[in-house]
Amino acid sequence: MEYLNLFVRSIFVDNMIFAYFLGMCSFLAVSKNVKTAAGLGVAVIFVLLVTLPINYLLNEYVLKPGALSWLGEGFATVDLSFLSFIIFIAVIAAIVQIVEMVVEKFSPALYSSLGIFLPLIAVNCAILGGSLFMQQKDFANVGMSLVYALGSGLGWFLAIVSLAAIREKLAYSKVPAALKGLGITFITVGLMGMAFMTFMGISI
Amino acid sequence: MNAKIKETLLNPIFKGNPITVLVLGICSSLAVTVTLKGALVMTLSVIVVTGISSLILSLLRNTIPSRVRIIVQLVVVAMMVILVDQVLKSFEATYAIDKQLSVYIGLIITNCIVMGRIEAFALGNKPWPSFLDGVANGAGYGLILLVVAFFRELLGSGTLFGVDILCRFGYVTNNLVILPPFALILLGCIVWIQRSVQKDLQEK
Numbered sequence: 186m187e188y189l190n191l192f193v194r195s196i197f198v199d200n201m202i203f204a205y206f207l208g209m210c211s212f213l214a215v216s217k218n219v220k221t222a223a224g225l226g227v228a229v230i231f232v233l234l235v236t237l238p239i240n241y242l243l244n245e246y247v248l249k250p251g252a253l254s255w256l257g258e259g260f261a262t263v264d265l266s267f268l269s270f271i272i273f274i275a276v277i278a279a280i281v282q283i284v285e286m287v288v289e290k291f292s293p294a295l296y297s298s299l300g301i302f303l304p305l306i307a308v309n310c311a312i313l314g315g316s317l318f319m320q321q322k323d324f325a326n327v328g329m330s331l332v333y334a335l336g337s338g339l340g341w342f343l344a345i346v347s348l349a350a351i352r353e354k355l356a357y358s359k360v361p362a363a364l365k366g367l368g369i370t371f372i373t374v375g376l377m378g379m380a381f382m383t384f385m386g387i388s389i
Numbered sequence: 390m391n392a393k394i395k396e397t398l399l400n401p402i403f404k405g406n407p408i409t410v411l412v413l414g415i416c417s418s419l420a421v422t423v424t425l426k427g428a429l430v431m432t433l434s435v436i437v438v439t440g441i442s443s444l445i446l447s448l449l450r451n452t453i454p455s456r457v458r459i460i461v462q463l464v465v466v467a468m469m470v471i472l473v474d475q476v477l478k479s480f481e482a483t484y485a486i487d488k489q490l491s492v493y494i495g496l497i498i499t500n501c502i503v504m505g506r507i508e509a510f511a512l513g514n515k516p517w518p519s520f521l522d523g524v525a526n527g528a529g530y531g532l533i534l535l536v537v538a539f540f541r542e543l544l545g546s547g548t549l550f551g552v553d554i555l556c557r558f559g560y561v562t563n564n565l566v567i568l569p570p571f572a573l574i575l576l577g578c579i580v581w582i583q584r585s586v587q588k589d590l591q592e593k
Contacts, residue, residue, distance in 0.1 A: 203569065206415065206416055206419045206569065207416055209416040210413060210501040222394075267474075270471050270498060271464065271468065274499070275464070278460050278463055304418040304459070307459060307463070307497045308463075308480050310496050310500070310501075313495065313496060314416075356486075361581070362584075362591050363581050363582075363584035363591055365592045368577045368580040368584065369575070372578075374573050375570040376520075376574075380569060382570065389450050
C-alpha cells in the first residue's frame, strides 16, 4: 500500500515538471514532436531507475550522518553529507556514460533512436533532482527509492509526451506573432500544470 | 576592447537573455520565485557559480581533453555549488532561506546556464571575458527571476521582502499566484512583451 501510494503520488501529485519544474530545459527543447519526446522520456525513466537506487545506497552507507558506522566505532560521528552533490552528479555522469556504451554495443537500434538525448541526460535536472528529493524524503529501503524512480520517471514521460502532442496541434492554430514558439509553450505548460493541480491531496 | 567588454556584459541581460531568449536554466528558476528574498539569494548564488566556474574552466581550457570535458565541468561546478551551499548554511540569516530553497541550490549544478556558458563561451575564450560572461549571464537570469518574484510575492502574499504592502488596503491574497503554474504563465507574458518590442526574436 505504501508503495502504491508513493508510486501514484510521484506520478501525479509530485510531478517532476508541473510541481517542481525539473528537467524543464530539455522538456521545452525536445517537445516538438511526439516520437522524439517519447524517446527522451523513456531514456529519462531508464536513467532514473538505475541512478536512484545507487545514490540511495551511497547516501545510506557513505554520506548520511553516522552512515559510516559499519566501518567501526570511530566512524559513527562522521558526517559526509556536504559531499552529496558531487558524489550524486559523478554517479549520474558515470552511469549515463556506461549506459550509453552498453546500449550502443548491445542494441544499436535503440541507440540510434535515442541518439543525442542519452548524453544530454547527465545534465537533466530531473535526474539530479530525483536523487536530491530521495535524500530529503529519507526512504526506508531501496525498494521505495526504486518505486519513486519509476513513478517520477513515468510522470516526466507523461508530461513531455502530452506537451509534444499539444504542440503538434498548436502548429496549426493562430497565435500572436510575439507569442509564437516559446511564449505560448510557457503558457500551455502553465495551464497543464493547473490541470495537474487537481490531483493534489490524493492519497491511497 | 572596451566596447567588446560592454557587449559581453550587456548582451546577456536584455538581448540575449539566458531565460527568455536562449531558454536555459528554467528548471531551477521558477520554483524559487515565490518570495523576493529567495529569488535574490538564488540570483547571487548563480552569479557566483557561473562567474567563478567559467573563470576556472577558461583557465583549464587548453588542458582538458574534449572527451572527458563534461565530467570535468560537472566536478568544477559541483565544487562551486558545494561552497555556496556551505556558506549559505553557515550564517543564521541565510540558513532559513537555504532550507526554503531546499534542493534548488543543489540543482544549480545542472542549471543549463552554467554548463551552457562554459560550453559555448568559456572553453573558447580568455579567462577575463569568460568571467564577465558568466557574471552577466547570471545577472540576466537573476533579472527575470526578480521580476517574476516581484509579481508573485506582491500578488500572492501582498508583501515585498516580507514587508506588508497591499494587505493593509484590504487586498485579498491570490493563492493561484503562489502555485507553480502561475510562474510559467508570468514567464510566458514576459517573453510576449520582450518579443513584441524586439521583433527580430519572433519565431516563424
